[in-house]
Amino acid sequence: MLKLAGAALVLFAGTMIGFMQAAKFAQRPRQIRQLIHALQRLDTEIGYGQTPLPEALARIAAALTAPVSTLFAEASAKLASGNGETVSVCWEQAFKAGWQATSMRPPERDTMLRLGETLGGSGAEDQLKHLKLAMHQLQAEEQAARDDQQKYEKLCRSLGVLTAALVVILMM
Template sequence: MLKLIGAALILFAGTMIGFQQAARLAARPRHIRTLLHTLQRLETEIGYGYTPLPEALERAAEHTPEPLAAMLKEAAKRLDDADGPSFRESWSRAIEGHWANSAMRSPEKAALIRLGSSLGISDREDQVKHLRLAMQQLKAEEDAARDDQERYEKLCKSLGVLVAALIVILIV
């Protein structure tokens, strides 16, 4: 009886690990799509609304789900400090602090950090150009993430179940 309960727990745990990995693969394209929408909103605020950068970040964060909203709010808060760091430092720290909460990977992080090094130091048109470039890079990453999801989501689910079944067979 005890072996049967242990086997069921191992099967359940392996299945859940597989499903959790599949959910992470499915969340990555969603997070990138949300980030793209946020950058479009930021582009509108800067390009057409003539909004200062800290206020534009706050406004964009209002319409963005977590964890991206927290990242934008932190960057805006750091900028509002009178003797605070530059935008580049604020942006990088905010990304580093909240990156683990997202399903995105290092290519998206690199694109955002590159964007942070060019925002806030040039005129409005140049900032809009850099935002569009970052959006193009993120769009390519979103397409790659969708391909990975299609290719590996089902595999992760099946692999979780099969590895758990193998462990049960080896133990019993």
């Protein structure tokens, strides 16, 4: 009886690990899409609204869901604190601190960090060009993420169940 309960727990745990890994593959394209949407809003705020950057980032954060919204909210808070740091430094600190909570990978982070180097340091026209470039790069990453999702999501689920089943067989 105890072996059966242990086997059921191992099978359940292995299955859940597989499903959690598969969920990361499903979340990545959604989070990249949120980043693209956020950059489109930032493009509008800079190009048409001419909104101050801390306020624009706060508005964007309010329109997104966590964990992506946290990145923009943190950047906005750091800029609004007025402790003399540049936009680039605040942006980098916010994105490096909050990135672990996302399912995104280094290419997306690097794109956002490169964008942060140009925000606030040049004219609106130049910033808009860099925003468009970042959006195009993120769109390419989103397509790659969708391809990865199609390839590996089902594989992770199956692998979790099968690995747990193997452990149960070896235990018996």
